[in-house]
Amino acid sequence: MAFSSSNKPRCATCGKNIGTFTCRGCSQDFCLSHAQEHRQLLGKKMDEDVILMHDQLQQCLNQQVKQPSLHPLMKEINEWEKQSIEKIQLVAQNTRQKFLDIISKHTNNAKIALISIKEQLSRARDEDDFFEADINEWKEKLEKLKTDLNTPKAITIKLDDNMNSFIPKISISEGPMIIETFEKILGDIDIQDKGRLITHGSSKGYALVRSKGEYSSGQHLFCFTIENIGTGNWILFSIVSKNAPITEMSYSTPTTYGWAGINQVYLNGTCSNGFNGYKTNMETNHTLEFMIDCDKQKLRLRNEQTQSMYELDIDISKCPFPWYIILNLYHPGTRLRFLQ
Numbered sequence: 001m002a003f004s005s006s007n008k009p010r011c012a013t014c015g016k017n018i019g020t021f022t023c024r025g026c027s028q029d030f031c032l033s034h035a036q037e038h039r040q041l042l043g044k045k046m047d048e049d050v051i052l053m054h055d056q057l058q059q060c061l062n063q064q065v066k067q068p069s070l071h072p073l074m075k076e077i078n079e080w081e082k083q084s085i086e087k088i089q090l091v092a093q094n095t096r097q098k099f100l101d102i103i104s105k106h107t108n109n110a111k112i113a114l115i116s117i118k119e120q121l122s123r124a125r126d127e128d129d130f131f132e133a134d135i136n137e138w139k140e141k142l143e144k145l146k147t148d149l150n151t152p153k154a155i156t157i158k159l160d161d162n163m164n165s166f167i168p169k170i171s172i173s174e175g176p177m178i179i180e181t182f183e184k185i186l187g188d189i190d191i192q193d194k195g196r197l198i199t200h201g202s203s204k205g206y207a208l209v210r211s212k213g214e215y216s217s218g219q220h221l222f223c224f225t226i227e228n229i230g231t232g233n234w235i236l237f238s239i240v241s242k243n244a245p246i247t248e249m250s251y252s253t254p255t256t257y258g259w260a261g262i263n264q265v266y267l268n269g270t271c272s273n274g275f276n277g278y279k280t281n282m283e284t285n286h287t288l289e290f291m292i293d294c295d296k297q298k299l300r301l302r303n304e305q306t307q308s309m310y311e312l313d314i315d316i317s318k319c320p321f322p323w324y325i326i327l328n329l330y331h332p333g334t335r336l337r338f339l340q
Contacts, residue, residue, distance in 0.1 A: 211325035230331030234261030
């Protein structure tokens, strides 16, 4: 049975109902002449769209194999590296400059100390007035000055240990060592050298000095050299609340916290021998560091010679701010020097 012309498929190109071929790809009908044209268009599209894209991709792949450093992600890594180095260099430069500012003051203090020692040496040499003890004292001062120049306690390098940071940030600060002087409170005691040399008199008994400064915040480090332990080894290094009453037996004063001889530790005025393993190791020529940490409400005592170190937690409800430092000496001839 023959189809009527109205039922015959029309060519998608010319519209004539003489379609003979149906494209299996696009499902369109084409007449004989336009079917060939349709195939040519498909071939051109194949060349321009697919083969060209393939060749370009092949070229890109070959380039990445030969020069992986040109990969876009590699460029991103390089940019991250550049920016990171610039940030590190900036922090390092700022830290170096701050160090130079701090060390300048530190070296000036050392120059002053050396000039003072030189004057003492010249005077002693000119007057021929020096003995073994003087020589040993000058040697100790020079050795301490040398140590402080190489590893100054007043300068602190800190690395921020923030776990979220890939590289810890470095910073520098002037340490907590401060200038302080002491004043007499009670007992047979003498203060010389502008409040820095503390000497117990000839009579036995408790004698006290107190810091002129009072402390409510921050960290504060004090260094003392025991120039003479006297006939015993009892010295009390302690703090007390400003409003607490002071007596010669300051160790029993409420709010008193600190360490003394005979393994004594005082907690709010109550003695607790050997608390936290404390053992007295105070001898002549020993240097002790006494740290007050108001922020963490702690005390620390460290002996430079024995390297022993002890800490106390302060109950702020029993020992409210501000705090004074109280030094209590008992034996005749005990001499303590406060160091900057």
